[in-house]
Amino acid sequence: MFNLKALQKNRTVKYGIPMLLLVIGGSFGLREFTQIRYDAQKIKRRLDPSLEVRVNAQKQSVILEEEYEKLKEINLDEWKNIRGPRPWEDSKEYQKQQRSRLSKTD
Template identity: 45%
Template sequence: IMNIFRAINSYIQKQSRTVRYGVPFMIFMVCGSFGLKEFAQLRYTFRKQRLIDPEKAKELGIEMKEPGTVTLESEYEKIKDLDIYNWENKRGPRPWEENNQ
């Protein structure tokens, strides 16, 4: 068995730098990407996905609307008549300025 390893080692030493350094690097990168994919998938497999119970939300003081009452069309109708072209730029206070106003 040691003769096989010596033969492989001498073969690798005789080859170019690409075989000696490049091929193991590429194998490491490809295998590493597949390994990382599996570990990243665990995050999505075991994350908590719970629906919010409306009764429990009401106990906590969160007012929930019924599903289907808010649609894209209804929200568009609310903001359709807003005047977005006449506005005034108001500068916010900076941390280093005193609030004298």
């Protein structure tokens, strides 16, 4: 009985042990909550299986030499830089204007 009353008056037992339990228990709890977050992100990133097969097939079938040959065939000396429309401009109308300017200069 005497030991129990002495422990209740001890500041380490009264404040220190609950604080340690809160800090250590909180770290384990936060780890579980953050793991749920990352697991949910993995689930969202998964692709449809048929689409995933197509994407993987495209990644594997690209050969560097073939892409280089395609780029060699393109004439890069005759390209024109066309500015995109501003947010306040009508994009279809602006594209028509740009195309008409290109056809006049050619």
